[in-house]
Amino acid sequence: MQLFTSCCGKGFEGKKKVETEPARKIFSLKELHSATNSFNYDNKLGEGRFGSVYWGQLSDGSQVAVKRLKAWREEIDFAVEVEILSRIRHKNLLSVRGYCDEGQERLLVYDYMPNLSLVSNLHGQQYSGECSLDSTARIKIAIRSAQALAYLHNHIVHGDVRASNVLLDSEFEPRVMDFGYGKLMPDDDEATKARSSNGYLSPECVASGKETEAGDVYSFGILLLELVTGKRPIERLNATTKRGITEWVLPLVYERKFGEVMDQKLKEEKVEEKLKKLVLVGVMCVQTEAEKRPTMSQVVEMLMNESKEKISELEANPLFKNPCREHQEVADEISEEQQ
Structure with missing residues (x-):
């Protein structure tokens, strides 16, 4: 049983020269x-x-x-x-x-990646009182990881996009790992249940158990919000209550309170201006309806576009309008007409 028969093709950056890759080294257990x-x-x-x-x-x-x-x-x-x-x-x-x-x-x-994983840099105890990743590093991690996933989608679905699967080399360049290896694993109800509750999995993937490109996009959206906020995908508020990151972010985005969304460990100037785009793209990626999400190539395009006009255009998307406020405005209009 093979996952696919070929992995040659056109990547995000265009056609690549096909090079003969050496076979992977077979290590002995003794080694x-x-x-x-x-x-x-x-x-x-x-x-x-x-x-x-x-x-x-x-x-x-x-x-x-x-x-x-x-x-x-x-x-x-x-x-x-x-x-x-x-x-x-x-x-x-x-x-x-x-x-x-x-x-x-x-x-x-x-x-071995000397700067470990994104999750350890955002949430590890050694970083609890300091900020190891400034806004520039976070933007680079977002763009480069998105490029890797866009390229990957020419060949296979990742299936397990999350912060612990984004490793950082000595220059804090991201390296996305564990792509496709879920196919090697046997079905495990306990593992599936745990994965479904980790906050990264899209609603349709939780329901069907199937891994899809749209599901990867949703997971990447959660990762973007985690990268900006410094919060885990699901946080425990008390002994009985948990809150998903989207539940917390969306109301603040509707009110345009981007400053409150930012990781409070970031003490830089204009951090809201620098990272707002990551929040907007993240919210677009985590839409409940899979068909409304962008592709990973579109995500790369949005993240790389630095035009202020494009950011304003993105912010004007109806997705970022408060549905409760819209309903109230409609109700107010009807009330005025009836008077």
């Missing part, structure tokens, strides 16, 4: 045990949807991140599928460096 100090807890970088991730150092001195999968579909050829997915190349995608398919272990090996 990865040695690199990670036998998957020592002290080497653990985190736990994700697919498994635990460990920091490691290979015999040549290079640093890697090793993902130890919890489970996989035994009916597919793991090595073939990893090889196919690894051929999707873009400067802002993090493709696998190699893998291990030995005995009862399935492991994926990536280059």
Whole structure:
């Protein structure tokens, strides 16, 4: 069973010269045990949807991140599928460096990203009292991640867009990872339930369980709002109440209170002016009706357009008008006519 048969084609930036990619390195289990100090807890970088991730150092001195999968579909050829997915190349995608398919272990090996993930920079304890990402860095992360997803959509749906899957290299360049690997995983009701409640999944994907490009766009919209606000997709207000990020952002956008939407750790001047566009595009991406959302290529175009006229045009979209206020205005007009 193969996910797709070809990954050559036209990317977001136009036609690319097709280069012959080397086969991914096949690591032995012994090599990865040695690199990670036998998957020592002290080497653990985190736990994700697919498994635990460990920091490691290979015999040549290079640093890697090793993902130890919890489970996989035994009916597919793991090595073939990893090889196919690894051929999707873009400067802002993090493709696998190699893998291990030995005995009862399935492991994926990536280059280590020294600035960890977007989620750790926005929400990690080490950043609780400071701001590691200024507005310029956040705009770059938004645009480059969008470009990577637009390119990816020429080949495959990502299926799991979220802040923990956006890693940051030494220059804080984003590298989107874990694209397409959900197809390798077996159906798991508990994992599906947990994923459905993480705040990133679109309503139709929660209902159907199917991964789509429009679903990726919705997830990216949530990521944009998270990037601007510094808030998690779902926040617990108290022991019994949770609030989604859109529930909090939308009323403020309707009232044009963009200053209140911004991450309060950002102490720069004119931060509202710099990041307002990210908020507007994010809200467009999280529309309930999938057919009304932009494509990822359109998202890139909107994010890259710095024309003030275009931003004003975007802000004038009926989507950003308060529906309650509109209903009240209509009611007031009817009342005046009847008098």
